[in-house]
Amino acid sequence: MAQSERSADIAVVGGGILGLCTACYLAQAGSLKISLLEKDLLAQASTGLSVGGIRQQFSHPSNIRLSQMTLKLFSRFEETFGRPLDFHRVGYLFMAQKEQTWHSFLESVRTQQDLGVPVEILPPSEIRRRWPFLNTDDLQGGTYCAQDGHADPYSVAMAFAESARMLGVSIEENTRVLAVKTGSGRVQGVRTTRGTVAAPIVVNTAGAWAAELAATAGIELPVMPFRRQVYVTRQFDAIPKPLPLIIDQDSLFYFRGEGRGILMGMTDPKEPSSFHTHVDRDFLESLIEAAHRRSPVLAQAEILRGWGGLYAITPDENPIIGSLGELDGFFGAVGFSGHGFQHGPSVGRILSELILTGKTSIDLDPFSYTRFTGQAGPGEERTV
Numbered sequence: 001m002a003q004s005e006r007s008a009d010i011a012v013v014g015g016g017i018l019g020l021c022t023a024c025y026l027a028q029a030g031s032l033k034i035s036l037l038e039k040d041l042l043a044q045a046s047t048g049l050s051v052g053g054i055r056q057q058f059s060h061p062s063n064i065r066l067s068q069m070t071l072k073l074f075s076r077f078e079e080t081f082g083r084p085l086d087f088h089r090v091g092y093l094f095m096a097q098k099e100q101t102w103h104s105f106l107e108s109v110r111t112q113q114d115l116g117v118p119v120e121i122l123p124p125s126e127i128r129r130r131w132p133f134l135n136t137d138d139l140q141g142g143t144y145c146a147q148d149g150h151a152d153p154y155s156v157a158m159a160f161a162e163s164a165r166m167l168g169v170s171i172e173e174n175t176r177v178l179a180v181k182t183g184s185g186r187v188q189g190v191r192t193t194r195g196t197v198a199a200p201i202v203v204n205t206a207g208a209w210a211a212e213l214a215a216t217a218g219i220e221l222p223v224m225p226f227r228r229q230v231y232v233t234r235q236f237d238a239i240p241k242p243l244p245l246i247i248d249q250d251s252l253f254y255f256r257g258e259g260r261g262i263l264m265g266m267t268d269p270k271e272p273s274s275f276h277t278h279v280d281r282d283f284l285e286s287l288i289e290a291a292h293r294r295s296p297v298l299a300q301a302e303i304l305r306g307w308g309g310l311y312a313i314t315p316d317e318n319p320i321i322g323s324l325g326e327l328d329g330f331f332g333a334v335g336f337s338g339h340g341f342q343h344g345p346s347v348g349r350i351l352s353e354l355i356l357t358g359k360t361s362i363d364l365d366p367f368s369y370t371r372f373t374g375q376a377g378p379g380e381e382r383t384v
């Protein structure tokens with residue numbers, strides 16, 4: 001492979017939604033030379049494997065604000081990128097079975113409503129009336145926001161990639177960053193499989209591989225990879241569409257419409273950290289059990305295909321955004337659990353503000369790297 005020495009003002013590592021949005025917003029500032037390096041192909045890792053959910057129903061106010069900012073950016077998507085946004089505004093329904101879960105839902109609803117989210121509290125009878133295919137016998141209730149939904153993460157990422165290229169960002173695929181180069185207490189650039197890129201600023205948007213990358217600069221990042229599996233059924237008409245994205249919080253099972261079929265996923269909270277992405281039959285059986293319990297009619301659905309992808313998770317399930325440790329010029333946006341697609345556009349914008357001006361329009365304290373080196377505040381409630 002040809003080796004070369006090049007330079008940039010900013011090197012962005014990782015061509016998923018976070019790297020592409022950050023590079024795009026940085027490039028909008030004009031004169032900067034920006035280099036984005038991707039070890040494989042753009043948006044083929046977590047971004048391309050994501051379920052594309054966009055919701056405002058978070059427990060942490062900062063996460064709600066990030067979703068609201070993305071929704072605002074999405075409302076101008078076509079005008080900005082000259083292509084339609086395939087946004088299915090079908091709503092998100094969260095359901096609670098345990099009393100404790102229900103209490104934490106009600107607490108989150110207060111925060112959401114304070115921030116203007118039009119979320120409804122639904123008793124089991126109302127859930128049953130609206131979605132009669134759901135078993136509500138064991139439920140305490142649910143919360144529903146009609147503004148939420150899902151979009152196609154790959155096409156959103158590629159719209160940002162195209163815009164970044166048009167703004168002059170150099171995007172190199174099949175270029176792995178082997179190490180972040182450091183010296184005199186700051187970053188000096190990156191060493192890649194295709195030579196070096198000298199740069200005074202390096203942005204770590206390496207997703208599930210973020211900790212590996214940071215370690216090459218001597219920085220310990222508390223971000224670990226975890227597999228998540230998703231399955232899609234053949235055409236299935238027994239559940240009418242449009243269908244909200246439905247989350248059964250106490251089993252961590254969820255489903256939504258996907259074309260003429262149903263997409264289903266579930267989190268296994270006992271699964272250890274790994275880079276595995278294969279699908280696993282035993283897990284599929286427990287997912288099917290959870291599906292039948294919540295919606296017995298799903299017993300008639302036939303699985304067509306499945307895939308696994310990686311979540312990058314921090315100890316408090318909130319991302320790290322901003323400076324990464326003591327090293328000058330080392331920034332990042334990592335550890336987004338199952339929220340990185342929807343928060344990618346807003347975070348890309350905020351991180352670019354921070355790098356370019358040192359200030360941000362949203363308080364980044366809850367997402368600081370230093371919360372793991374000092375006193376930690378409340379994180380985000382675990383969902384699927």
Ligand SMILES: Cc1cc2nc3c(=O)[nH]c(=O)nc-3n(C[C@H](O)[C@H](O)[C@H](O)COP(=O)(O)OP(=O)(O)OC[C@H]3O[C@@H](n4cnc5c(N)ncnc54)[C@H](O)[C@@H]3O)c2cc1C
Pocket residue numbers: 013014015016017018019037038039040041042043044045046047048049050051052053054175176177178205206207208209210213228229230308309310311312333334336337338339340341342343
């Ligand atoms: C099954 C599944 C369902 C999900 N559902 C949702 C959802 O409904 N809603 C939502 O908002 N989010 C969801 N997510 C989460 C979301 O997909 C991620 O949070 C988001 O895609 C993270 O984006 P990223 O750019 O950080 O990571 P990625 O998309 O993984 O991009 C990181 C990139 O960095 C590259 N890279 C890594 N190391 C190097 C290196 N050393 N050199 C060069 N390149 C490197 C990788 O190849 C990769 O392309 C889901 C994820 C999965 C797996």
